[in-house]
Amino acid sequence: AQKVTQAQTExxxxxxxxxxxxxxxxxxxxxxxxxxxxxxxxxxxxxxIRRNSFDEQNEISGRYSWNFQKSxxxxxxxxxxxxxxxxxxxxxxxxxxxxxxxxxxxxxxxxTKLSVIP
Amino acid sequence: GAGVSQSPRYKVAKRGxxxxxxxxxxxxxxxxxxxxxxxxxxxxxxTYFQNEAQLDKSGLPSDRFFAERPEGSVSTLKIQRxxxxxxxxxxxxxxxxxxxxxxxxxxxxxxxxxTVV
Numbered sequence: 049a050q051k052v053t054q055a056q057t058e059x060x061x062x063x064x065x066x067x068x069x070x071x072x073x074x075x076x077x078x079x080x081x082x083x084x085x086x087x088x089x090x091x092x093x094x095x096x097i098r099r100n101s102f103d104e105q106n107e108i109s110g111r112y113s114w115n116f117q118k119s120x121x122x123x124x125x126x127x128x129x130x131x132x133x134x135x136x137x138x139x140x141x142x143x144x145x146x147x148x149x150x151x152x153x154x155x156x157x158x159x160t161k162l163s164v165i166p
Numbered sequence: 167g168a169g170v171s172q173s174p175r176y177k178v179a180k181r182g183x184x185x186x187x188x189x190x191x192x193x194x195x196x197x198x199x200x201x202x203x204x205x206x207x208x209x210x211x212x213t214y215f216q217n218e219a220q221l222d223k224s225g226l227p228s229d230r231f232f233a234e235r236p237e238g239s240v241s242t243l244k245i246q247r248x249x250x251x252x253x254x255x256x257x258x259x260x261x262x263x264x265x266x267x268x269x270x271x272x273x274x275x276x277x278x279x280x281t282v283v
Binding site: 052090094096141 | 210
């Protein structure tokens with residue numbers, strides 16, 4: 049069965065520091081998709097990135113970057129020069145074809161609460 | 167509207183009461199999902215609709231939980247005879263296509279926060 053582990057429950061950093069959020073996943077499928085979502089206090093899950101298992105290129109979007117390594121089953125998320133507005137709970141999620149008929153079901157980690165201190 | 171809309175945002179129910187949670191997906195979105203998020207946990211899958219067809223309800227925790235999407239747009243999640251363990255945030259999500267293979271994004275609403283007392 050698929051599983052997502054986010055070992056860091058809470059992280060606090062001072063504004064402008066870089067921070068990396070770890071995500072380790074388990075799946076028996078060779079085709080799967082990985083996601084990161086941000087959940088601010090309002091509760092809505094905000095989509096950040098989707099990556100398929102065949103694309104191991106690292107991705108950068110502004111201050112955000114993602115490091116996907118199949119060899120270690122990890123999909124880590126780095127925020128560069130953190131800002132107070134980055135404070136939220138961040139979830140890593142996985143979908144694969146064993147989730148059911150088509151990969152529509154997301155399996156989430158327990159989340160990492162990031163606090164950026166001014 | 168521009169995003170997934172859920173109502174009520176907050177609901178306090180007495181144990182044993184029935185509740186109904188509504189989800190308005192993004193207009194035209196084919197797929198609709200319900201997730202349950204307990205305090206301090208990640209969301210967990212409850213059920214999935216493609217248009218009006220409920221294709222997967224494997225995540226519904228008991229037969230007290232029932233979801234419908236009769237016209238393929240608005241969906242309602244109903245919980246009968248609520249129990250304290252039902253206290254959670256119920257998140258609705260929608261996407262424009264089937265599954266996640268084709269590169270579509272799943273958009274979540276802000277959730278309905280249910281507290282059973």
